[in-house]
Amino acid sequence: MSDSAAAFSARDPLNLDAGFSDEEKAVRDTVRRFCRDHIDAHVGEWFDQGRLPDPRGLTRQLGRLGVLGMHLEGYGCAGASATAYGLACTELEACDSGIRSLMSVQGSLAMYAIWRHGSEDHKRQWLPAMAAGEAIGCFGLTEPDHGSDPSGMSTRARRDGGDWVLSGGKMWITNGSIADVAVVWASTDDGIRGFVVPTDSPGFAANEITRKLSLRASITAELVFDEVRLPAEAVLPDARGLGAALRCLNEARFGIIWGSMGAARSCLDTAIDYAGTRVQFGRPIAGFQLTQQKLADMAVTVHRGLLLAAHLGRLKEAGTLRPEQVSFGKLNNVRDALEVCRTARTILGANGISLEYPVIRHMTNLESVLTYEGTSEMHTLVLGQALTGIAAFRG
Known part of the structure; x- marks a missing residue:
């Protein structure tokens, strides 16, 4: 054995720390401390009660921590490495999968969809507030009858003059009943398209799903779209097709x-x-x-x-x-x-x-x-x- 070999650690037997940068380890340690100080002592009770008592407060805390959309560039996002983002996910899920889901749906689904496929106006309107945790997003793809085969989705958006009219529903949507904005995927005459849907739009409803025995410290909802009228610019311009x-x-x-x-x-x-x-x-x-x-x-x-x-x-x-x-x-x-x-x-x-x-x-x-x-x-x-x-x- 080399004289310079690190001592064996039961907590890191492969010395994986040696492959992470100081910045990545700092991110990991910061998130670990946050979980220890603010969540670990309470999450078992939240799970037992089947509720997340202050989701907006927690989201704002995660925003101040800098982990919401942390792997994205610009618009108030941290621009961290993929590995730093992964380490943050590890620490949040070591706390609870529901807490990591809140962060993932916000940053890797809703924010990423807007960042990758949205217009400049979409990005400026939503991403800074979402990165700060001041606005909450959800991602509507799964439907009651279409889970593993989303290509068969029945949610539909049709043209009506210069507007879009959205009808249908989505199921098992994390953050759905507390979201300010939903990224919703729907069939159109031009194929599957993505839409940025403010949740205060007339005809939009979100019903929380209860009686779960899993992810109980996480908010899950059914989304219903009853002829939700959206302006032409609600469509994600760079999102065409299921891909x-x-x-x-x-x-x-x-x-x-x-x-x-x-x-x-x-x-x-x-x-x-x-x-x-x-x-x-x-x-x-x-x-x-x-x-x-x-x-x-x-x-x-x-x-x-x-x-x-x-x-x-x-x-x-x-x-x-x-x-x-x-x-x-x-x-x-x-x-x-x-x-x-x-x-x-x-x-x-x-x-x-x-x-x-x-x-x-x-x-x-x-x-x-x-x-x-x-x-x-x-x-x-x-x-x-x-x-x-x-x-x-x-x-």
């Missing part, structure tokens, strides 16, 4: 690759700490071989996932990250994160189902993360097509 919407989804999926490992890391850390203090048969259960096997397997899984996320982050920064690679990361990391959480639950035994610990909360949250932004089946088929050259999306 524009999917580009936005890939931005959010990139954050999930990192964030899911934050949830897994939280469960791993909890299991290590618990095993070191829980005494059975006269000694801590950390001293038993079967427990050590679980901890070792969990550590390998978590840090392998973080290594994958870091690699994809550098590809994104180089401009070479492909959608198939995003599917690779989302498929692997969310699936593995769920397995880590389930293993941690076994180490905690009955305590693993108590909200005194974060494990069961992360487990149930990840059940949603597993299927949103593309189910495991869809990402499997994306990779299958890339590997074989044959599309198998339709039987």
